[in-house]
Amino acid sequence: xxxxxxxxxxxxxxxxxxxxxxxxxxxxxxxxxxxxxxxxxxxxxxxxxxxxxxxxxxxxxxxxxxxxxxxxxxxxxxxxxxxxxxxxxxxxxxxxxxxxxxxxxxxxxxxxxxxxxxxxxxxxxxxxxxxxxxxxxxxxxxxxxxxxxxxxxxxxxxxxxxxxxxxxxxxxxxxxxxxxxxxxxxxxxxxxxxxxxxxxxxxxxxxxxxxxxxxxxxxxxxxxxxxxxxxxxxxxxxxxxxxxxxxxxxxxxxxxxxxxxxxxxxxxxxxxxxxxxxxxxxxxxxxxxxxxxxxxxxxxxxxxxxxxxxxxxxxxxxxxxxxxxxxxxxxxxxxxxxxxxxxxxxxxxxxxxxxxxxxxxxxxxxxxxxxxxxxxxxxxxxxxxxxxxxxxxxxxxxxxxxxxxxxxxxxxxxxxxxxxxxxxxxxxxxxxxxxxxxxxxxxxxxxxxxxxxxxxxxxxxxxxxxxxxxxxxxxxx
Amino acid sequence: xxxxxxxxxxxxxxxxxxxxxxxxxxxxxxxxxxxxxxxxxxxxxxxxxxxxxxxxxxxxxxxxxxxxxxxxxxxxxxxxxxxxxxxxxxxxxxxxxxxxxxxxxxxxxxxxxxxxxxxxxxxxxxxxxxxxxxxxxxxxxxxxxxxxxxxxxxxxxxxxxxxxxxxxxxxxxxxxxxxxxxxxxxxxxxxxxxxxxxxxxxxxxxxxxxxxxxxxxxxxxxxxxxxxxxxxxxxxxxxxxxx
Numbered sequence: 200x201x202x203x204x205x206x207x208x209x210x211x212x213x214x215x216x217x218x219x220x221x222x223x224x225x226x227x228x229x230x231x232x233x234x235x236x237x238x239x240x241x242x243x244x245x246x247x248x249x250x251x252x253x254x255x256x257x258x259x260x261x262x263x264x265x266x267x268x269x270x271x272x273x274x275x276x277x278x279x280x281x282x283x284x285x286x287x288x289x290x291x292x293x294x295x296x297x298x299x300x301x302x303x304x305x306x307x308x309x310x311x312x313x314x315x316x317x318x319x320x321x322x323x324x325x326x327x328x329x330x331x332x333x334x335x336x337x338x339x340x341x342x343x344x345x346x347x348x349x350x351x352x353x354x355x356x357x358x359x360x361x362x363x364x365x366x367x368x369x370x371x372x373x374x375x376x377x378x379x380x381x382x383x384x385x386x387x388x389x390x391x392x393x394x395x396x397x398x399x400x401x402x403x404x405x406x407x408x409x410x411x412x413x414x415x416x417x418x419x420x421x422x423x424x425x426x427x428x429x430x431x432x433x434x435x436x437x438x439x440x441x442x443x444x445x446x447x448x449x450x451x452x453x454x455x456x457x458x459x460x461x462x463x464x465x466x467x468x469x470x471x472x473x474x475x476x477x478x479x480x481x482x483x484x485x486x487x488x489x490x491x492x493x494x495x496x497x498x499x500x501x502x503x504x505x506x507x508x509x510x511x512x513x514x515x516x517x518x519x520x521x522x523x524x525x526x527x528x529x530x531x532x533x534x535x536x537x538x539x540x541x542x543x544x545x546x547x548x549x550x551x552x553x554x555x556x557x558x559x560x561x562x563x564x565x566x567x568x569x570x571x572x573x574x575x576x577x578x579x580x581x582x583x584x585x586x587x588x589x590x591x592x593x594x595x596x597x598x599x600x601x602x603x604x605x606x607x608x609x610x611x612x613x614x615x616x617x618x619x620x621x622x623x624x625x626x627x628x629x630x631x632x633x634x635x636x637x638x639x640x641x642x643x644x645x646x647x648x649x650x651x652x653x654x655x656x657x658x659x660x661x662x663x664x665x666x667x668x669x670x671x672x673x674x675x676x
Numbered sequence: 677x678x679x680x681x682x683x684x685x686x687x688x689x690x691x692x693x694x695x696x697x698x699x700x701x702x703x704x705x706x707x708x709x710x711x712x713x714x715x716x717x718x719x720x721x722x723x724x725x726x727x728x729x730x731x732x733x734x735x736x737x738x739x740x741x742x743x744x745x746x747x748x749x750x751x752x753x754x755x756x757x758x759x760x761x762x763x764x765x766x767x768x769x770x771x772x773x774x775x776x777x778x779x780x781x782x783x784x785x786x787x788x789x790x791x792x793x794x795x796x797x798x799x800x801x802x803x804x805x806x807x808x809x810x811x812x813x814x815x816x817x818x819x820x821x822x823x824x825x826x827x828x829x830x831x832x833x834x835x836x837x838x839x840x841x842x843x844x845x846x847x848x849x850x851x852x853x854x855x856x857x858x859x860x861x862x863x864x865x866x867x868x869x870x871x872x873x874x875x876x877x878x879x880x881x882x883x884x885x886x887x888x889x890x891x892x893x894x895x896x897x898x899x900x901x902x903x904x905x906x907x908x909x910x911x912x913x914x915x916x917x918x919x
Contacts, residue, residue: 251875258871279882282875294865295872298790299814306791306887311877313885320887337789341818355876512829532832543861544827547836547853557853558835587860605833 200394201227201250201363206264208245208254220245221418223264227396229362232389232408234429235398237415238441238620240590243398244290246415247365250396251287252278269362283312286361290368290618292348293541301338301351308359322358329384330354342474345372345540345614346498346646353381363394370401371618374497374646378404400620403447403648406430414440441622448652452670456657458485461523463640464609469508469517471501471664478504479515479664486657488608491631491641493655493672501664502644506611509642510537521609535609536602540617542594546586551578551597554586555604568604576600576630592623599630603637610634611642616650628653687726689796691896692785695722695903699778702907708919711910712774718906719777722899728784735780742776745769786814795886808878815869816862823861827854 208220220242227233235243248254255262256278266273273281286308289295298304302323309319327333332350340348349372356364370378382404385395389408397405412429414422424432430445437444458465462485471479478501486492494502507513511531518525521534539545548554555569573579576596581589586597595615602610615631616624624647631654635641645651651658651672660667702715716739720732746769752762785793793814794807828837837843837850913919 253871253875257874278874279877279879282877285875287872287875289868289872291868294868297811297815297869297873297876297878299818300789300791303789303791303887307878308876310791310884310887311879311882313883316885316887316889319885323887341822359876507829510833512832536833537830539826539830541826541861543864544823544857545830545834547831547834547856601834 200229200231200269201225201396202265202267203249204265204267206246206249206262206266208249208263209261210245210254211259211261213260219418220249223418223420225413225420225423227394229394230389230392231410232385232395232397232405234402234405234409234412235396235415236400236402236412236440236442238622239592239618241415242418243415244367245418247287247367247396247398250363251285251365252276252281279311282308282361283359284361285363285365286356286359288349288352288356288364288366288369290371292345292352292372295352296340296348299340301335301340301343304340304351305355305358308355312359319358322360326354326357329387330357331380344499344503346374346377349373350377350498353384357384357388361393363396364388365396365398367398368400368618369397370399370404372498372614372646374495374500375648377498378646382408400443400618400624401647401649402443402445406445414442437621438625441620443621443624443649448648449674450652451673452658452660452668453673454671456484456669456671459487462486463488463522464509464642465520466505466509467518467520469505469515469519471504471508471513471515473504473513477664479508482517482661482664482666484659484666484669486609486640486642488638488640489635490656491635491643491654493643493645493651493658494661495645495651495658496661496667498646500661502661503613505661506537506613506642506644510535510609510611512537534607535611536605536607537611538598538602538613538615540613542591542598543587545598546594549585550583551586551589552582554597554601572600572604573597575633577626592619592626595619595623595627596630599627599634603634603639608638609640609642611644613644614646615643616645616647624649625653684727685725685895687784687899688890688892688896689785689788689792690800690890690892691900692781692788693796693800694900695781696778696785698900698903698907699781702903702911703774703777706907706910706914708910708914710919711914714906714910715777716773718903719780722903723780723784725895725899726784731780735776738776739773742769742773746773789888790814791886791888792890794884795888795890798884798886799890804882804884812869816866819865820858820862823858823865824854827857827861 203223203225206220206223213219223246235246237243245254248258254260268284296304297307305323306319309322327336330350332354335347335351349369353369369381373381385405386408389395410426412424413420434444464486467483469479469482482505494505496502504513508515509519511528519531521531526534546554548557552569556565559565570579570582573582576599578593578596581593586594589597616627619627628650631641643655655672657671659669706712706715720735723731746766749762749766749769752765790811794811797807831837831853836853843850
């Protein structure tokens with residue numbers, strides 16, 4: 200089905216070794232589900248871009264080697280023609296939408312093939328039902344959560360019924376149920392003869408259906424494991440490779456969380472209506488200093504809105520106390536630090552070190568403190584680099600450092616490990632635990648079970664804007 | 677059961693487009709106060725008949741506010757306040773309440789699903805590039821607004837542009853801190869959006885089919901005739917010296 204021989208690609212104007220492919224040889228048979236794994240920046244995304252024709256037809260660069268698709272020379276096919284055979288789901292669900300309506304987005308590929316209207320209707324119905332996303336029918340895309348947008352992007356590709364499906368971290372924003380459903384969908388697609396290539400850091404949901412694992416390092420395929428070989432890799436081996444574990448993390452939640460009057464954060468009866476929809480209904484919880492509270496729940500449950508409310512970004516009914524004091528919105532913003540999901544719009548200074556001086560009077564002490572914090576986070580070598588030039592994991596660590604240096608007691612992180620490989624995820628966990636140990640109260644909005652298992656002390660689970668439970672995390676000793 | 681529910685009338689996207697064009701032409705040629713008022717009332721009636729009754733009150737309020745601003749500007753001219761201020765206010769008042777007519781139709785056009793809009797433009801035999809361009813514009817305005825809001829909310833935690841006074845006293849730095857991430861983000865979104873469109877076969881040439889069926893019915897025609905009749909009558913009376 201896919202035959203790559205000695206494929207190398209170098210982006211135009213790229214630095215040496217940056218996101219390049221070197222001498223990639225890979226054969227994928229019809230109906231195979233192959234995982235592309237490796238640390239961030241190892242070349243997985245570039246490989247998927249070669250497969251869907253974006254490299255070098257959209258992203259300019261030097262491409263050498265041969266790529267046969269069903270026996271045809273894919274390097275000579277125009278990208279739109281290749282697009283009908285190779286469906287692609289991109290990493291960031293927020294930036295891949297052309298339309299403003301979910302149904303229009305889902306049918307976009309089919310309209311451009313083009314297919315008969317009746318066929319489109321049948322496929323839309325089937326995909327909505329298979330993915331259980333009827334609630335997303337004919338909705339405006341912008342107010343949807345990242346996870347819901349990701350489901351729309353996946354549905355859009357599935358309706359095109361391409362022979363090959365490429366997915367770049369499709370689970371990064373999905374809740375556990377949606378991930379299980381995605382796993383089942385991929386299994387069905389594989390059984391139907393579709394070839395699937397999955398560039399992914401989390402493997403739980405395809406653990407039972409993948410055929411091979413392709414491990415990449417520095418733009419090269421360093422090893423290819425069969426399913427049984429991959430599953431027999433030990434935890435130490437996976438850690439050394441910078442990968443996450445195959446199995447779901449072993450932890451349970453249990454025992455009701457008992458609020459105490461001295462808790463750092465006390466949130467009472469928060470209700471919020473946005474765009475005529477009730478997002479939160481009577482949510483009450485508290486969080487303690489020195490502990491990490493994970494806020495989990497299905498996509499669109501109101502987790503981000505809750506944290507925006509707590510930090511004063513969003514109007515709501517109900518009360519919020521920080522350190523025993525009832526605070527209005529503006530004061531909540533001053534006493535908390537909210538690290539949102541996308542790092543790009545949270546970094547402003549010309550250098551990494553200057554980020555610590557924003558909004559403050561620059562002094563030698565402040566600069567020393569900034570360098571010390573960067574050293575602690577392993578970012579000192581990048582102190583004079585522009586923040587935009589850092590990798591995703593490095594930006595996340597920089598934001599952690601800024602949060603730590605802010606001196607606020609309440610720190611909130613929205614999906615801090617989304618899109619991070621095993622190495623960066625473990626590093627983030629370590630840094631979050633360090634922050635908590637300094638007496639900070641941490642809230643994490645997350646779907647990442649590995650993160651909850653390794654970092655959280657308790658879990659607040661929301662469903663349809665209501666508190667489902669608030670319990671402690673019980674770990675296997 | 678046998679009986680089908682009667683679907684609420686929803687004008688065809690082409691109707692909104694024609695309303696927009698007709699509205700622009702009308703406000704350019706109708707100059708009298710009464711003529712403009714008649715045009716605005718016809719616009720409100722069309723919104724009511726098209727099922728947008730909820731928009732009548734806000735548009736009516738906007739009209740009154742702009743009327744007030746214009747009236748204030750004219751009043752200030754007589755009281756000897758600087759001509760530049762009074763003429764600016766009167767111009768804002770006059771132009772804004774005229775623009776309300778085509779703008780209210782443009783808002784309805786922008787609210788149409790992208791698929792319907794593209795199908796409408798395709799049925800009008802406009803080049804596909806026009807549809808793609810319109811869809812991208814409609815997609816990008818909310819994106820930029822969303823990114824801007826996200827940047828501003830993140831900046832509050834960093835002590836940037838907190839409050840009007842702080843923003844004004846640190847205007848160059850605040851503008852820089854907004855513009856740089858905004859440009860970085862929109863460039864990234866534009867690039868990824870183009871890539872996503874490219875692999876899904878969206879291109880300026882090539883045949884496409886439309887998922888959404890659109891239909892121009894007699895009600896659309898009647899609404900267009902209504903606006904045309906009101907505009908023509910107002911223009912005729914104005915030219916005859918009645919208005």
